[in-house]
Every structure is written in structure tokens, then in C-alpha cells.
Amino acid sequence: MDEFPPFSITPSNGFRDWLHAENGSIAFTTYQVGKLFTVGINPDTEDLSVFERSFPKCMGLAVENSNGQTGLWVSTLFQLWRFQDLLGDQGQTEDGFDAVFVPLVGHTTGEIDVHDICPRVSDPDPLFVATRFNCLATLARNASFQPLWHPPFIDRIVPEDRCHLNGLAMRGGKPGFVTCVAAGNTAGAWRDHRRDGGIVIDVDSGAIVGSGLSMPHSPRWHDGTLYVLQSGSGEFGRMDLATGRFEPICFLPGFARGIALTGTHAIIGVSRPRRQAAFEGLALEDRLGRTGQEPQCMIAVVDLHSGEIAHSLVIEGVVRELYDVAIIPRVRRPKLLGFATPEIRFQIRPGPLAQKR
Template identity: 30%
Template sequence: MQAKEKLNVQYEHSEKLNDFLQDLNISILLSTYQTSRIACIGSNKDLNVSFSIYDKPMGIAKTNRGLAIGTSSMIWKLMARKNNTTIPNNSNNPDIIFHARESISTGPIMGHELFYRGGKLWVVNTRFNSICTIEPPWSFKPYWKPNFIPKDNEGDRCHLNGMAFRENESNPSLASVLGTGSEINSWRANKANSGAIIDIKTDTLIAEKLSMPHSPRYYKNEIYFLNSGEGSLERIDQKTYKREKIAIMPGFTRGLDFYGGFAFVGLSQIRETNIFGGLPISEKKLEAGVSIIDLKTRKEILRFWFKSIVEEIFSVCVLPGWKNPKLISSIDDQESPSWVLPG
């Protein structure tokens, strides 16, 4: 990974976003593989937005020791440190620092979502159409793949991109795919309506004919997902599997987290027309950033959006308990060295 030039990113946000983050005592991380950055939205006296460099970052997971970030061919582990990291000339007064200390090579697996559950890192391995755990000495250890995928076949056939865990469970229960075909790139042909949410335990489709779905989640024992091609947040009834739209937003919705009765939804513009062309939202004016939805009123209450450079978001990760975190990658270290010391 080569050091990159600093980005002159412009952004705007709702007037009360800083107060909202302060009141909930949270911050927000966004991965943007398009710019090889993790964006950190924190609050101090004013909103504080910073960037950390990673090679095409996708999944972000909260772990027992800090964070994990999936990149183009490896997973970085970041240790959380509150008091004993020395950062020269630092003026942003972070209340927690996540410092990249260890990496695991997975090879180019097109890793998408990343979770830490049951003491293991779980990754959506799109290149091998499977959900895997990261357990050395292997590059990855397959756990599940859709029953319509041929055994042990490499190649992106269904664009498996997301997974969901029930609260307090160690194994994933749901997966999102953009198609249900078995041939390489078969998902591209009818991407506007060929997506599905799969129950992993029964290998059944609980929602289908979706428009490029992403980010399935359980929150307060309810199933949510993003119907990305329609720019919507939706909920699935667990008994009838009936879908219900919660909110529609001005972006390709991808990346979802929940906290305090609010949904934090990633928004992206559409850059690659060969992939995203023909979607219901393709004719709309779209933004890249994050939208905050009140689940009680089903309305957007706040938004943060980029005005330049950043066009795509993949993961959204809320950090409870930390208002103003700082992330430090190995590339950040080259530009502004930092050290983790004992004591």
C-alpha cells in the first residue's frame, strides 16, 4: 500500500449533528474504498472529521480489543488505547485512539462485510461466494455458501455481500446476495430485481426480487436490510416475510448500523454505470454520506454528506462511548509517526 496524497474533502451536515453525537456520546466511522480512506465523524466543540488511509477498505468490525478493518487483501487489527499513545503535535484531543498494530493476509478475496462474534473474525468472502472465519494458518476458513453455488468454485457468481447475526448469537443467520445464479457474474444480468436475503440456517430465500440488497441486520429482534437500488431501508416480518419500507433516502443505500433507536444508513452516488445502470434510483440526484433515521417516526432527522471527492460509502460503524476517536494506520504513521508504549 503506497502513501496517498491528502484529500481536500468538502462536506456539509445538518445543523444539529454535533449536538446529536454529543448527546448520544457516539461517533461514526465510514469506509470509502473509492478513496482508500476510513472517515471518522466525531464531535468536540464542533464537528471533527478526519481520515485514515487503508487500501480500499470495506468492512469495519468492533472487536474485544478495538477494531478490525478489511482491505483489498488483508485485515488490519487496531488496538484501542485511551491514555498511553504518544501523538506529536496533535490538537484534536481524541478521547480514544485506534492504532493499527497487526495485519492478517487473506489474499484478494473481495472481502465485504466484517464482524467479530464468538471470539472470531467473520468475513463475507465475495470471490469465493462464502461466509468465512479468519483462523490462522489458513487464508480463510469457509463456514457457509448458498446451496445454488457449486462446491469450491472461485469466482463472483451471486455477489454475496452482507451477513447478519442475531443479538447474542455467535454464528450468522442471514446473508444478502445480488443474484441467485451459479455462473460467474450471472448476478449482473438482472441486478435491478434479482437480489435476495437468505436464511443461512435453512438455506431459504426470505426476501427476493430485490434491487441490489446490502447490509442485513437484526436490531431489537427485527430484521432490517437496505434495498440499495431503491435507496430504501426496509424491514422483514419474521413470520410472514412481508417487506415494509421504513424510509427512502437520496442515495444508493449501503452500510447500516443502529444505536439508541436510530438507524445510521450509508449513502453513495452511482459512479460505474455498467454496474449500477438501470436501477430505480439511477435517475435521481444522489449524495454520498450518512443519513440518520428515527425508527419511531420513520423520518430522516439528520444527514452528513460529502461535497467533493468521496462518492461511495460501504460500511457504517457507530462507536458508542467515544465522541472523538482517532484512527492511525501504517500509512498515517509514515506521514505523522506515533508510538504505543507500555505503562
């Protein structure tokens, strides 16, 4: 049985200053130990403020800003939850937090393996990747979920992870691109093509606009550019949509998943690969072996222009794998409430009084 040192999180020099300048905080998930974390700055001490709550197999994570209010969408083992900041513009709590996120609304999807989540301006329900069913979906009032789109090579909606559809990039408020580990149409077919079978698909046309990738994840559209991770080779880069080529920006010393983009930086989750078949035989393993590097678990802040890891949060101890990351704008020190905390009984914020008709 593996023994791990106590959990710790260590910022690089300058990380606090960078986060302070961003006027926000960071959230990330780890399904390995079932945790949702937030990282902000304590205004009294200027030290990092780390908060965490336990949720089974939490993976997909997204920030929603609606009518000036901030919410978080988080997927768990068989549910999708919306956390709402019930503090809002009321200042700070007595213990110095400027946002209190409460699990306000939950939907039971069943175990459909929700990966990326993307809120929509035109609809209160988000889009999400239902990986086990190889489709993009949203919530349904009288069903577990509502399938909306699937890759052209998938012939039916069945609970078989055939292509490992895992990532969704929105473009212009609509689904733009998705990533799949392989173009398979039988249960588990993607597992035999992890090294170089990865593809990027244009949702509108259904056309494959990038291929030959190694376990692509977390596509994101930002300032007219499609960014993506090649998790199997430890690379973060951009897709040249005219040629279909992946253009590396930097190497990351671990299995990378989860991207949040802000200004000229990408915030990326990096994990220590598991000793399992799905992670073996990849170019990442070869490169780490050649260079003698140890894989790391960390949040990497990558400069989009130079490709350098400008800042980092190194995570050690029991947390060894991350899935998704997000930036919470204009919230410097968030707090999370769990289902069983006594505080949730009294964190109440009434809505506006309904107008008479």
C-alpha cells in the same frame, strides 16, 4: 477527466447535539478513494472532529468491544486489519483525542473482496463475507481464509463472484441472515438480475426468506427486527419474515450501503451511483429522474419510527461513494494511526504482566 471541488463534510442542524447525546463517534469507509474516516466532536470547540487515513480499497468495518477495550476491524484490498485503541482509560492525548486506534494485527487474505465483518464473542477472529468466493469465512492460521458456509445453490468454493453475497446479520451471537444480489451459480450471474433478483437467506436453514429485492445490502438484526437496504431502489426497510415481504421505511437519495443501528436510529451510508453498467437500469435511477433529485453522498441518520432523515452529514468533493458505517460507543473523538506515521513508533501500551504458573 472529472474535476471535483475540495473535500467537505457538512452536518445538518442538530447533528452535533445528536452525536453528543449518543456519547460516541462515527466511522465510515470509502473504497472509491481508499479512506477510513472517523467523525467525533472536539470537546474544546464543540465542532466536528474529522480524522482520516488511507488504506487501499477499505470496505468492511466493524467495532469490537472486548474486556472493556475497543477495537476496529477493517478490510482492505487483500488484508484484514484489527485496530486497537491503545489509549484506553488513560484519559486524553495532548491534542485532545480520547482514543488512538493503531493497526495492531493484520492478516493477508488475498483479494477475496471482503464485505461485511462481524466480530464474535466466543472467538477472537471475526466472521466475514468473502464475496469473491460466495461464502462466509473466518481467519485461518495456515491459509488465506477458512470458509464456513455458503448458500445451498453454490456448488463449490471457487474465486468466482456468482451471487454477490455481500451482507451478514448476526442474531444471538451467531450468523443469522445473509443478502445476495441473485441466486446465481456461474461467474457473474448476479449481474443480469440486479433489478429484482435479490434474496435474503436464513443461514441456519438455508431457506430463502425474502426475494424480488433490488441489490440488497447490509442486513442487520436489531431489537427482534431484520433491517435491510434495497440499494437498487434507494430504500431502507425491514423484512417481514412471516411473509417474506420487504416493508420500506424511507427513501434515500443515492445508492445506500452500510447500516449501524443505535437505539431508535439507523446510521446509513449513501453514495452517488457510478456511471457503470452495474449501477444502470435500476429503480433508483428511474425515481431520481422522475423527481428531479440529484443523488447525494452522505451519512443519513434515520428515525426508525417515523422514517424521517432526522440528521445528516453531507459529503462533497472527491469522496462520492461510501461502503460501511459504524458507531464507536463511548469514544467521542477518535484518532487513527497509519502504517507510515512516525507516531506509530511510540504509541505503545504493554499488556499486563504474565502471572507465574
